[in-house]
Amino acid sequence: MSGRGVIASAQRVVVKVGSSSLTTMPGGLDVDRLRALVDVLGALRAAGRQVVLVSSGAIAAGLAPLSLTGRPRDLATAQAAASVGQLRLVQTYADAFADHGVTVGQVLLTADDLTRRSHYRNAQQTIERLLALGVLPIVNENDTVATEEIRFGDNDRLAALVAHVAVADALLLLSDVDGVYDGDPRTGPAQLVETVHGPDDLAAVTLGSASRNGVGTGGMATKVEAAFIASAAGVPVVVTSTAQAAAALRGEQVGTLFAATGRRPSARQFWLRYASRPRGRLVLDDGAVRAVRERHASLLAAGISAVTGEFLADDPVELVGLDGVVVARGLVAYDARELPALLGRKTADLDPEHRREVVHRDEMVLVGRRARSAG
Numbered sequence: 001m002s003g004r005g006v007i008a009s010a011q012r013v014v015v016k017v018g019s020s021s022l023t024t025m026p027g028g029l030d031v032d033r034l035r036a037l038v039d040v041l042g043a044l045r046a047a048g049r050q051v052v053l054v055s056s057g058a059i060a061a062g063l064a065p066l067s068l069t070g071r072p073r074d075l076a077t078a079q080a081a082a083s084v085g086q087l088r089l090v091q092t093y094a095d096a097f098a099d100h101g102v103t104v105g106q107v108l109l110t111a112d113d114l115t116r117r118s119h120y121r122n123a124q125q126t127i128e129r130l131l132a133l134g135v136l137p138i139v140n141e142n143d144t145v146a147t148e149e150i151r152f153g154d155n156d157r158l159a160a161l162v163a164h165v166a167v168a169d170a171l172l173l174l175s176d177v178d179g180v181y182d183g184d185p186r187t188g189p190a191q192l193v194e195t196v197h198g199p200d201d202l203a204a205v206t207l208g209s210a211s212r213n214g215v216g217t218g219g220m221a222t223k224v225e226a227a228f229i230a231s232a233a234g235v236p237v238v239v240t241s242t243a244q245a246a247a248a249l250r251g252e253q254v255g256t257l258f259a260a261t262g263r264r265p266s267a268r269q270f271w272l273r274y275a276s277r278p279r280g281r282l283v284l285d286d287g288a289v290r291a292v293r294e295r296h297a298s299l300l301a302a303g304i305s306a307v308t309g310e311f312l313a314d315d316p317v318e319l320v321g322l323d324g325v326v327v328a329r330g331l332v333a334y335d336a337r338e339l340p341a342l343l344g345r346k347t348a349d350l351d352p353e354h355r356r357e358v359v360h361r362d363e364m365v366l367v368g369r370r371a372r373s374a375g
Contacts, residue, residue: 008251042100061085280309
């Protein structure tokens with residue numbers, strides 16, 4: 001099955017809703033709009049489908065109780081607003097879903113929870129168990145404790161990661177915009193892009209980067225990025241407005257469909273590509289780059305020219321060519337302090353305890369972006 005029918009038949013759906021769809025300025029949380037979304041999701045549950053809800057809105061929901069007139073600019077006040085608002089947000093959800101006979105559970109995550117492999121597995125197990133128990137998980141970034149260094153930045157990317165963690169069949173990204181347009185519909189004629197099969201389909205499209213009402217942090221650019229992450233991992237995505245959520249879930253021709261373009265990777269491969277935080281960098285010579293990129297061969301010490309960063313065995317690292325382009329990401333088999341003495345040496349010339357691969361092909365995923373500095 002392909003196209004919109006995949007969305008209509010999806011048995012496990014991740015639905016992400018942004019602050020702009022749940023809150024207003026300066027009134028904060030809009031209970032009527034929240035309940036309207038819950039009615040849609042409650043009907044989905046009544047039809048026997050499973051739902052994971054990724055909901056923004058904690059900071060915005062805390063503004064009115066704290067008499068704040070806008071989204072805080074400093075981290076401490078934003079965290080205080082999240083502390084107050086998250087309680088109100090989830091309690092409102094719990095009351096609304098109770099009317100549909102649905103029990104909800106709160107799952108608060110920071111980026112650190114998904115960049116650490118053991119935490120990633122724990123999040124996966126928790127969500128799976130909640131669903132098995134008939135509970136609807138409500139996921140949000142833990143704004144109360146998240147620092148700028150460990151934030152997802154927006155809940156769109158979090159939703160794409162959760163879609164894989166939850167082994168979802170579809171992802172729905174909701175906001176106050178009907179879908180992806182080839183221009184800004186507020187400033188002139190613009191056409192809705194109905195289906196996207198890959199980045200080339202949006203090459204000529206300029207995407208906005210800010211929410212209109214001042215209570216959210218995302219924009220269409222973050223939704224498209226998240227949609228590409230999920231669709232490349234085998235999960236079809238619809239980007240549309242919250243008002244069209246029910247129609248989208250029925251498979252109707254609303255919003256923008258990002259067709260699944262890749263096969264669903266293993267949890268380890270997905271984590272390495274999208275959720276891991278590299279602890280260092282291995283610089284490869286040209287021969288090693290070709291071996292890794294073209295043959296997906298394991299990385300041996302003979303092909304490494306330099307090492308940067310502080311890392312331990314089994315930490316994620318980036319594999320970088322001499323031209324500064326990241327070739328792959330993988331789990332390294334040695335501590336950073338062990339590698340300098342091994343660089344450029346053939347396996348047969350090494351001590352027996354050092355003859356294993358530096359990064360095994362099964363612990364590696366190919367990527368393609370410019371390298372960043374790795375601590």
